[in-house]
Amino acid sequence: MTGTPGPGPAAHTPAGGHDAAIARHKRLVLSTAATTFLLFMAFPVLTSFTGVLDGVFHGVGAGYAAGLCVVVGPVLGATAYRRRARRFERETRR
Amino acid sequence: MNTTAVVIVLALVAVTLALTARAARRGGDTDHHYVAGGRIGGLQNGLALAGDQLSAASFLGITGAVALTGFHGFYLAAGVPAAYLLMLVVIAEPLRNLGRYTIADAVAARFDGRGLRALMAVATLVISLIYMMIQFVGAGLLAQVLLGVDFPVAVTLIGVLMTLYTALGGMVGTTYIQVFKAVVLIATVLLLFVLLTARTGGNPIGSMQDAAHRFGDGVVTPRRGGTAEALETVSLTMGMVLGMMGLPHVMVRFLTVRDGRAARDSAQIAMWIFAAFFLALPIFGYAALNLVGRSAIVADNRAGNLAAPRLAGELGGDLLFAVTASVVMVTILAVLAGLAIASSGAIAHDLYTTVLKRGDVSPRRQLAVGRLAGAAVSVAAILLALWARKLNVAFLGNVAFAVAASTTTPVLVLTIYWRGLTRHGAAAGLAGGLVTSIGLVLVGPDVLGDAHLFPLSIPALVSVPAGFLCAWAASLATRGRTHAEGIPYDELARKAFPIPARR
Numbered sequence: 001m002t003g004t005p006g007p008g009p010a011a012h013t014p015a016g017g018h019d020a021a022i023a024r025h026k027r028l029v030l031s032t033a034a035t036t037f038l039l040f041m042a043f044p045v046l047t048s049f050t051g052v053l054d055g056v057f058h059g060v061g062a063g064y065a066a067g068l069c070v071v072v073g074p075v076l077g078a079t080a081y082r083r084r085a086r087r088f089e090r091e092t093r094r
Numbered sequence: 095m096n097t098t099a100v101v102i103v104l105a106l107v108a109v110t111l112a113l114t115a116r117a118a119r120r121g122g123d124t125d126h127h128y129v130a131g132g133r134i135g136g137l138q139n140g141l142a143l144a145g146d147q148l149s150a151a152s153f154l155g156i157t158g159a160v161a162l163t164g165f166h167g168f169y170l171a172a173g174v175p176a177a178y179l180l181m182l183v184v185i186a187e188p189l190r191n192l193g194r195y196t197i198a199d200a201v202a203a204r205f206d207g208r209g210l211r212a213l214m215a216v217a218t219l220v221i222s223l224i225y226m227m228i229q230f231v232g233a234g235l236l237a238q239v240l241l242g243v244d245f246p247v248a249v250t251l252i253g254v255l256m257t258l259y260t261a262l263g264g265m266v267g268t269t270y271i272q273v274f275k276a277v278v279l280i281a282t283v284l285l286l287f288v289l290l291t292a293r294t295g296g297n298p299i300g301s302m303q304d305a306a307h308r309f310g311d312g313v314v315t316p317r318r319g320g321t322a323e324a325l326e327t328v329s330l331t332m333g334m335v336l337g338m339m340g341l342p343h344v345m346v347r348f349l350t351v352r353d354g355r356a357a358r359d360s361a362q363i364a365m366w367i368f369a370a371f372f373l374a375l376p377i378f379g380y381a382a383l384n385l386v387g388r389s390a391i392v393a394d395n396r397a398g399n400l401a402a403p404r405l406a407g408e409l410g411g412d413l414l415f416a417v418t419a420s421v422v423m424v425t426i427l428a429v430l431a432g433l434a435i436a437s438s439g440a441i442a443h444d445l446y447t448t449v450l451k452r453g454d455v456s457p458r459r460q461l462a463v464g465r466l467a468g469a470a471v472s473v474a475a476i477l478l479a480l481w482a483r484k485l486n487v488a489f490l491g492n493v494a495f496a497v498a499a500s501t502t503t504p505v506l507v508l509t510i511y512w513r514g515l516t517r518h519g520a521a522a523g524l525a526g527g528l529v530t531s532i533g534l535v536l537v538g539p540d541v542l543g544d545a546h547l548f549p550l551s552i553p554a555l556v557s558v559p560a561g562f563l564c565a566w567a568a569s570l571a572t573r574g575r576t577h578a579e580g581i582p583y584d585e586l587a588r589k590a591f592p593i594p595a596r597r
Contacts, residue, residue, distance in 0.1 A: 019584055022591045026511060033184050037335065040176040044169060044331040047316035048324035054315050059303030061314035063165050064376070070172050071373055074179035075365045081183055082358050089355070 025088075032081065036074065043070045095242030099416035103241065106278070106424045107255065110271045114259050117267030124457040127264035127464055128195035128439050129349045136356040138273055140363025143347050145272030147174065147364065148279055148371055149429045150232045150422050151491050156372070157405070158398025160379025161391055164313040166327075167379060171372035173331050175365055177338035182361040185339050187354040188510045188590035196439045197345050197502060201509050203589065205517040205580035208449045213524045215444035217501040218342040220528065222437040223475060224494040225343070226430060230479030232399070233426040239400065240419045249479045252427065253472040259431040260438060260468040265350055268431040275421075275428035280367065282406075282421045287374050289409040290381050301381035308384065322549050330492055333554030337495030340502030343429075343436035354592075381405055430475075434468050441467035489540050492552045496535070500527035500557035508565050510590055516578035519569030527561025 047053050047063050055062040125131045134142070152171070159167025192200040198214035230249050237248035259267055287298070294300025306314045318324060338344060348357045382391060382401040385408040394400040403422065407415030442464035447455045455463075482490070504523045508515045534553035539546040550556070572578040580586070 018588055018593055021593065022587050025591055026587075029183050030511065033180050036176055036179050036183075040173065040335055041328070041332060043172060044328050047165075048318065048327045051318075056306060056311040056314060059306035059314065060299060061165060061302075061306075061311070061316075063316045064168070064302070064314065067168055067172050068373065071175050071369050074175040075362075075369045078179050078182050078362050078365050081179075082362050085187075085358055086355070 032077070036077065039073070040070060043067070096240050096412070096416055096419075098412060099240045099419050102416050102420035103423050106420055107427070109274060110255075110259065110424065110427065113270040113274060114263035114267040117263035117270055120266055124195075124461045124464070126266055127461055128435065128443065129346070130265040130269055132350060133352060134269055134350040134356070134360075136351065136359030137363060138269065139347060139351050139356065139360035140367070141276045142269045142272035142350075143344065143360055143364035144367040144371075145276035145279075145425075145428055146344050146347065146432050147178075147368060148276065148425065149229065150236070150426045151228060152371075153279070153283075153375070153422060153425065154232070154399045154402055155397070155491070156375040157378045157382060157402040158391065158395070158400070160376045161382040161386075161401045162388065162398040163317075165316050168376050169327055169331055170334070171375055173334040174338070174368050174372055177335045178361055178365045178368065180335065181339050181344075182358060182365075185345065185506060185510070186348045186357045186361050189345060189506070190348045190351060190354055190357045191590050191592060192510070192586070193346075193349045195346075195349065195443045196436070197340075197342050197506065198440070198444045201505055201520060202448075203581075204509050204515075204583075204586045205520055207517065208452070210517060210521050210524075211444050212449045213521055214502070214505070215440040215449070217497075217524055217528055218440040218444075219437055219471075220532070221340070221494050221498050221502070222342055222433050222440070223471075223478060224490055224497065225341075226433045226437070226471070226475040227478045227482050228490050228494070229426045229430050229433070230475055231482055233423060233430075234479060234483070235395070235399070236419065236423060236426075239394070240403075240416075240423075245483060246480060249476050252430065253476040255427055256430040256434050257469045257472045259427070260434040261465040263431075265435050268428075268435050269350065271428045271431055275424050276367070278421050279425055280371070282418055283371060283374055285414075286378065286402075286406055286409060286418070289414075290377065290405075293381075293409065299377060301377050301384055304384050305380040313380070313383070325555060326550050326552065329496075329550050329555035330552045332558065333492060333496035333499045333552050336503050336554070336558055337497070337499035340498035340506060341494075342440065342498075342502065343432045345502075345506075346436045346439065347432075378402055378405055385409075434471055437471045438464050438467035441471070489551060493531075493535050496552050496554040496557060497528065497531045499554050500531040500561040504558070504561040504565055508562070510586075512569075513583040514569055514573065515565065516569045516572045516575070517580060518572040518575075518578050519565045519567075522568030523561050523565025526564025527557060530560040531557035 043066060053063040053066050156167055156170050189200050192203040198211050201214055202211055233252050234245045234248045237243045238245055291298050302314055351357050351360060382405040386404045391398050391401045403415050403419040406418035442460055446463050447460050501524050504527060505520050531553055534548045534557055537547040538551050540551040
């Protein structure tokens with residue numbers, strides 16, 4: 001799906017450099033999105049089809065413990081993505 | 095009638111009207127009306143995004159669902175942060191760079207022409223009207239119980255307020271109201287959480303543990319009722335996590351910010367708020383089960399929609415019950431204002447200005463049509479709400495997500511990321527996703543009952559791949575045709591992902 005050409009001879013021109021940066025960015029975005037989606041979907045699949053999250057410890061269901069990760073994980077992922085985007089912006093401005 | 099609730103509702107509505115008047119004084123050109131002049135900062139937009147998402151359906155629906163169905167209600171909360179992460183990395187920034195007033199602008203940046211824009215506008219209207227209907231029905235029912243107002247009177251008054259907010263305040267006014275509502279709702283939830291934690295001896299998860307102790311471990315563990323129910327859960331969560339990227343009233347918020355950085359900042363701020371909010375709701379659900387009791391919750395409303403205000407009543411008496419219920423009413427008004435802006439933009443900017451008048455409309459006339467469209471959308475939503483009064487509104491909310499995930503999401507994602515998409519592919523993706531999602535809902539168990547032809551109420555598991563597949567197949571079939579190609583893909587990509595300007 002990421003059909004943008006990678007760095008090649010055209011990468012030596014300003015537009016070619018931009019296209020190469022876009023291609024890298026798209027690869028990162030799409031792989032992050034695919035990983036997020038698959039990791040998230042594992043949660044309803046595991047809770048609905050299997051009993052691996054059926055345990056209860058001190059009145060707290062294992063499903064809720066996994067749910068905590070499902071809720072907090074994306075926020076941490078967003079923080080990392082935002083930092084990376086800022087770093088990228090600083091580097092490209094130099 | 096609860097007099098305290100009436101007074102608080104009137105006071106909160108007065109504040110929202112004052113905010114609208116303030117926004118109206120700031121000037122009202124077309125840019126201001128649709129996207130607040132593109133000058134909203136990251137923090138303000140983050141709160142407004144949180145305001146859009148923290149709807150009455152979330153607060154009332156999830157609390158009630160957990161109280162009545164245990165872990166099953168948590169699925170509705172768990173998907174929101176993941177959905178926003180996808181929105182942040184995939185759509186937020188390029189949409190901000192490509193769009194102008196509506197999400198159709200982002201697609202039109204690659205494929206001009208009227209047919210595709212008309213389809214995008216129709217999809218936007220279908221999604222927004224379904225979502226609006228839910229808010230109207232919820233507000234009408236709440237007003238009946240709390241304020242003693244008849245359902246038709248309540249939805250008409252709410253429709254008038256919604257029209258005032260959008261016609262006078264535009265997106266600036268809507269943003270002010272969303273920020274105000276988000277702050278008030280967060281403060282209310284925080285107060286409830288503190289009172290509840292104090293009640294359980296300082297243990298924040300004490301209510302869940304008490305529920306497990308009193309009602310058995312089954313209330314805190316997942317429930318399995320066969321393959322169809324499991325597939326329904328997977329389909330519902332899939333629709334939610336992918337549908338958020340295609341919700342017009344949420345996505346249009348990214349057109350109101352100054353730049354890509356503000357878009358990222360706002361999504362991040364909103365996500366922190368969601369994480370805290372959606373982790374608190376299951377606790378409220380179990381607390382309602384423990385303190386209010388299942389039979390009392392069901393007696394109020396079969397779906398448990400008044401569990402949260404009743405819990406507030408148990409924790410803080412009539413005053414906190416009235417405060418919580420009033421905040422929910424204002425929450426609904428704020429969400430409706432955002433929906434009205436998105437749908438009036440689809441009518442005035444996409445259908446009237448571009449499709450009907452081919453762009454030959456003065457900004458002043460476009461603004462006037464936008465205001466008129468807001469009123470027309472309000473009337474349509476009121477009529478739909480009167481018709482849908484007896485329907486299961488929680489089901490409708492998930493339908494809106496599934497339709498968005500099958501129509502606007504595939505087309506936005508493929509427009510921005512896939513070089514091979516053609517104009518016909520985009521149109522086929524929209525039409526195919528729309529027909530499949532709505533069609534499967536109509537032949538599903540929530541509409542046909544036992545005579546259903548399709549086993550799932552929420553068809554995202556089938557309709558989302560169908561939307562992507564239609565776009566892919568039609569693009570392959572029309573590849574190489576000159577009129578099917580839009581602007582060169584590299585040109586679009588450079589606009590969507592610009593290199594930051596050197597200082």
